Amino acid sequence: MQASVSIISTVIIFLLMRKLYTRYPSPLLMPILTSSIIIISGLLLLNIPFDTYMKGGRYLQHLLGPAVVALAYPLYNQWDKVVKYKYTILSGIVIAMVSGLLSVYSLLVVFKIDKEYILTALPKSITTPVAMHVSETIGGIPPLTAVLVLIAGFTGALLGSVVFTLGKIESPISRGIAMGSASHGVGTAKLVDYGELDLSIGSLSMGLSAVAGAIFCPLFVYLLM
Amino acid sequence: MNFFRSCMKVIRIVAQVLLLYIFYYAGVLIVDITHLPLPASIIGMVLLFICLHFKWIKVDYIKEGANFLIAFMTLFFIPPIIGIIDYPQLISVSGTLLLASVIISTLFVLLTTGIISQWIEKKELEMKEKKEKGEAEHAGKCIHH
Numbered sequence A: 001m002q003a004s005v006s007i008i009s010t011v012i013i014f015l016l017m018r019k020l021y022t023r024y025p026s027p028l029l030m031p032i033l034t035s036s037i038i039i040i041s042g043l044l045l046l047n048i049p050f051d052t053y054m055k056g057g058r059y060l061q062h063l064l065g066p067a068v069v070a071l072a073y074p075l076y077n078q079w080d081k082v083v084k085y086k087y088t089i090l091s092g093i094v095i096a097m098v099s100g101l102l103s104v105y106s107l108l109v110v111f112k113i114d115k116e117y118i119l120t121a122l123p124k125s126i127t128t129p130v131a132m133h134v135s136e137t138i139g140g141i142p143p144l145t146a147v148l149v150l151i152a153g154f155t156g157a158l159l160g161s162v163v164f165t166l167g168k169i170e171s172p173i174s175r176g177i178a179m180g181s182a183s184h185g186v187g188t189a190k191l192v193d194y195g196e197l198d199l200s201i202g203s204l205s206m207g208l209s210a211v212a213g214a215i216f217c218p219l220f221v222y223l224l225m
Numbered sequence B: 001m002n003f004f005r006s007c008m009k010v011i012r013i014v015a016q017v018l019l020l021y022i023f024y025y026a027g028v029l030i031v032d033i034t035h036l037p038l039p040a041s042i043i044g045m046v047l048l049f050i051c052l053h054f055k056w057i058k059v060d061y062i063k064e065g066a067n068f069l070i071a072f073m074t075l076f077f078i079p080p081i082i083g084i085i086d087y088p089q090l091i092s093v094s095g096t097l098l099l100a101s102v103i104i105s106t107l108f109v110l111l112t113t114g115i116i117s118q119w120i121e122k123k124e125l126e127m128k129e130k131k132e133k134g135e136a137e138h139a140g141k142c143i144h145h
Helices: A002-023 A031-045 A050-062 A064-070 A072-077 A079-084 A086-110 A115-125 A128-138 A142-166 A172-193 A196-224 B002-034 B040-053 B063-071 B073-086 B093-144
Strands: none
Touching: A002 A031, A002 A050, A002 B073, A031 A050, A031 A142, A031 B073, A050 A064, A050 B073, A064 A072, A064 B002, A064 B040, A064 B063, A064 B073, A072 A079, A072 A196, A072 B040, A072 B063, A079 A086, A079 A196, A086 A115, A086 A172, A086 A196, A086 B093, A115 A128, A115 A142, A115 A172, A115 A196, A115 B093, A128 A142, A128 A196, A128 B040, A142 A172, A142 B073, A142 B093, A172 A196, A172 B063, A172 B073, A172 B093, A196 B040, B002 B040, B002 B063, B063 B073
16 A cells, blocks of 8 residues: 555656656756655655655666666667777776766865765765675765765766766767766666767666776775775 | 557557566576676676677567666656655765765766767777778779789
8 A cells, every 4th residue: 555655656746747847848857856856855744754655666666677677778779889989988987987986085085074984985976786785895884875876866967968068078979978977877867868879878888887886996995095 | 449559559568678677687696696796787788788689689579668668767766866865964064075075076077078088089080080091092002003
């Protein structure tokens, strides 16, 4: 009963917010953002604990598995482009990984944040399951890592278009690499708005970043901390 | 007739999503056996890609289901995002600094990666064109000789 209520209300809120977004397409009205705010406020107002919401929510979340599998389809469609730009893609992933680790590490050191939280934040740009795993390996707090991963995803989904305009980043390949390796799935899902090439390079970069992150993060901690 | 057609479409999408689930669970199985530090969904994606690439599976068997799941992908991210409410400590001074660092770093990565890869992309394309041109010239010379 509780499960179906949370599934149905999440889906209805999402569909309504998506309708609103198609009418007023502003980044601030992105369905993922507006729906999350509405649901969080609803849960807080009605005093419903997260675990109760998740009785239904986990079924929706479970669909993320086959949804990520489905990204093989745009990748298959665009495979000749991937082969054509293989060096760009591979070097882009490494640049993203190194600049991500260095920038978040130096910011946190400047802000005098505890070491445990620094370790929690390092895997922020890789997809949630890998990030939590890496966080555990290097001594962070996995559930908090998951939250920071989502913040990184939101940042890309919300502000990615602004960054692309400012930096004059107009190539679908580079947009895909940047989004997939900085903002994983949440950012990649947003690439649907740009086109299939962006989306497929984004999903490929997300996957490659997960592999790179699983190797680079522990190495970075070992070398620098 | 129209109703019948939409029913068939729904059935096709459900069946194709189930097929994608099989790939996902194959990924789960592989991770369980090999203890690879990768998510099962990414392994499943690689498996499906291999099957499509080598034409072991027809694109038509998964096309509609894949498009459906991709169109609704952001919906499936909502439940894990709601998990933020279990971390009220993020609304503190150091929590805010932690969030700010993650946001600034992500923007920095988007900008640097985007700009640098756009530059590399141009070089990679130029190199390819040069190579192709060189090969064409070479071929031309061979004919002359």
